[in-house]
Amino acid sequence: MKKTFLFLLLAATLSLAGCSGKTDNPADTSAQYTPAPTDTTEESDKAPTDVPATPTTKPTAVPKPTATPKPTTTPTPKPTDIPVPVTPLATFDRERTYPDNTTQTKTGYYLYNNPAPQGTVIDFTYTTKNHLKEDGKEYEKSALVYLPPCYDENDTETKYNVLYLMHGGGDSPKWFLAGAGSKSNITRMIDSMITNEEIEPMIVCAVSYYTEYSNDATQNCLNFHYELMNDVIPALETTFPTYAKEITPEGLAASRTHRAFGGFSMGAVTTWSVFEHCLNEFAYFMPMSGDCWALGMTAGSSRALQTAQHLADKVKEHGKTAEDFFIYAGCGLADIANPNLTPQINQMNTLTDTFLYCKNFANGNLYHCIVPGGHDINTVDKILYNGIPKLFH
Ligand code: FER
Numbered sequence: 349m350k351k352t353f354l355f356l357l358l359a360a361t362l363s364l365a366g367c368s369g370k371t372d373n374p375a376d377t378s379a380q381y382t383p384a385p386t387d388t389t390e391e392s393d394k395a396p397t398d399v400p401a402t403p404t405t406k407p408t409a410v411p412k413p414t415a416t417p418k419p420t421t422t423p424t425p426k427p428t429d430i431p432v433p434v435t436p437l438a439t440f441d442r443e444r445t446y447p448d449n450t451t452q453t454k455t456g457y458y459l460y461n462n463p464a465p466q467g468t469v470i471d472f473t474y475t476t477k478n479h480l481k482e483d484g485k486e487y488e489k490s491a492l493v494y495l496p497p498c499y500d501e502n503d504t505e506t507k508y509n510v511l512y513l514m515h516g517g518g519d520s521p522k523w524f525l526a527g528a529g530s531k532s533n534i535t536r537m538i539d540s541m542i543t544n545e546e547i548e549p550m551i552v553c554a555v556s557y558y559t560e561y562s563n564d565a566t567q568n569c570l571n572f573h574y575e576l577m578n579d580v581i582p583a584l585e586t587t588f589p590t591y592a593k594e595i596t597p598e599g600l601a602a603s604r605t606h607r608a609f610g611g612f613s614m615g616a617v618t619t620w621s622v623f624e625h626c627l628n629e630f631a632y633f634m635p636m637s638g639d640c641w642a643l644g645m646t647a648g649s650s651r652a653l654q655t656a657q658h659l660a661d662k663v664k665e666h667g668k669t670a671e672d673f674f675i676y677a678g679c680g681l682a683d684i685a686n687p688n689l690t691p692q693i694n695q696m697n698t699l700t701d702t703f704l705y706c707k708n709f710a711n712g713n714l715y716h717c718i719v720p721g722g723h724d725i726n727t728v729d730k731i732l733y734n735g736i737p738k739l740f741h
Contacts, residue, residue, distance in 0.1 A: 464543035465497035467535055471528045472553070474583035478561040479574035487560050491580065492521040492528065494535050495588070496542055496549035507591045509550040509606045509740045510584070512576070514557060516613030516637075517565060521554035523612070523725070537733060546737045553584050557618055566641060569618040573625040576609075581629070600629040608739045610634025610676075612728050613685060617641045624659065627666040627673060632739045636678045636731050637723055639688040648692030656695035660702040670702050675714045676738055678731030680721035690716070709738055 472493040478484030496508070515523040526532030531539075534552075541547045555576070557568040581600065585592045591603035600607075607630045611619040616638025623633045624642060639648025640655050647655045663669070677693055679686045693716045696703040706712025717734050721727035 464536070464539040466531055466539050467494050467496045467499065467542075469494050469525045469528055469530060469532070469535060472584065472587070474579050476559075476575050476579040478559070479578060480571060481561075484561070489556070489579075490521070491556070491584070492525040492554040493584065493588070494525055494538065494552035494554075496551070497539060498542075498549050499551075499588075504589050506549075507589050507606070509548060509608070510590050511550055511552045511608045511610065511634075511736070511739065512580070513552060513554045514569075514572070514609070514611030514615030514618045515554065516611075516615050520558075521556055524554040525552065533729060534732060537729070538736065541736060548740065550740070551584075551588055551590065553580070555580055557614065565614055566617070566645065569614050570621045570641065572618050573622050576622065577626060577629065597628065604629050605631045606740060608632035608634060610636060610732075610735075611638070612636045613638045613723065616685070616689070620659070623673075623675070624662040627663065627668050631673050633673065633675045634678070634731070634735055634739070635675070635689070636728050637680060637683050637685040637689070639685065639692045646688045648688040652691040652695040653698075655692050656699055656703070659696065660699045663702050670704050670713055673713055674709050674738070675703070676717065676731075676735040677715065678717040678719065678727075678735060680723060680727035681718055682721065683723045683727060685723055686718070690718075 470493050472491045473488050474491065475486050476489045477486045498506075499508075500506075513521075513524045515521060524532065524534055526535070538547070538550070538552065542549050555572075557565070557572045559568055559575075562568055581592075582595045584590070586595060591606035592599050593602065609619055609622045609626070609630050610633065611617075613636075616635035617640070619633055619635040619638075620640035621642065622630060623635075624640075639646060640659060641647060642658055643651050643655050663673070677689065679689045693705075693714070696714060697705045703714045704712035705714045705716075707715070709715070715738075717731050719727055719730040719734070721730065
């Protein structure tokens with residue numbers, strides 16, 4: 349195994365250790381979570397322009413996609429050269445008033461002041477197979493599902509938004525939800541947001557890109573959308589009352605504003621891929637600490653403009669416009685993925701007919717929440733804290 353992978357694995361393991369085995373005593377969380385040193389609240393209505401001088405190590409252990417195109421010589425403008433678009437789309441007319449996309453750097457609030465009723469996390473098993481092979485063998489796979497405190501299995505009337513979450517390299521759904529029966533800090537945060545009426549009660553489904561038939565993490569991430577559409581969504585959304593009236597293209601399209609996909613690191617790679625392929629079924633995307641690898645590993649930096657253009661093309665291929673989706677991206681300032689994600693976002697900002705950087709989702713569809721921190725759960729916790737209340741309408 350290469351050094352970088354070991355580093356990431358170690359970081360991820362440490363993060364996981366910080367996320368599991370929690371007790372219900374809020375005081376216990378202090379040892380596992382590193383709250384921001386101050387309660388400074390930073391607001392940003394500008395696209396990120398600086399890629400800070402963070403370690404620029406790129407992952408070496410993740411196999412390259414076989415079809416990685418050779419880097420071209422097209423000069424990529426430096427992020428700092430790109431003007432930030434200021435003109436909102438005149439046609440935007442959102443009924444809902446969104447809170448501003450502020451980047452709050454404090455995260456302790458929900459974690460330490462948490463008298464909220466608590467939801468539950470359960471194991472959820474579904475059947476899947478190798479969708480790339482004609483006679484792909486079927487097998488059982490597990491996800492973790494968070495059900496909000498008010499969830500009542502006898503109530504089939506109440507419908508819930510669903511946030512699907514994908515972990516990073518070497519991890520599992522536990523990274524987000526800490527395992528069946530337990531309360532991770534993320535579930536506590538969501539409990540509190542629900543109790544404070546900052547969000548509507550929602551279901552969270554933490555999935556995994558690991559498969560029985562392939563060890564190629566990159567390909568697993570880039571192909572996960574097949575499993576998501578064919579297996580995960582049909583199983584989950586017929587078991588729990590979501591807004592999907594039926595599991596058909598029409599039923600999923602009609603409920604797309606009630607469905608979000610987010611992920612960390614390789615989970616962000618997955619999220620960009622889900623964006624590319626599932627715009628008819630999803631309207632909200634939360635790529636955290638990772639760039640789009642459609643054009644090759646870390647192409648968000650090496651082929652930033654082409655990657656942005658590729659994503660814009662996919663929007664058009666779906667017959668969608670700038671008004672049809674929202675991307676709440678996030679990254680740590682000292683995150684090893686920041687030098688990959690920020691250039692990509694900056695290039696997306698130049699394609700203003702498709703991506704419109706904004707401080708408030710009433711005026712655009714793209715925001716990049718850069719918080720203090722590295723490539724770990726503390727960063728993701730902050731991004732989720734800022735971003736979850738901006739999902740769904
Ligand atoms: C990135 C996207 C994904 C990145 C790293 C990863 C360093 C994941 C690496 C791994 O799990 O090995 O932009 O930047």
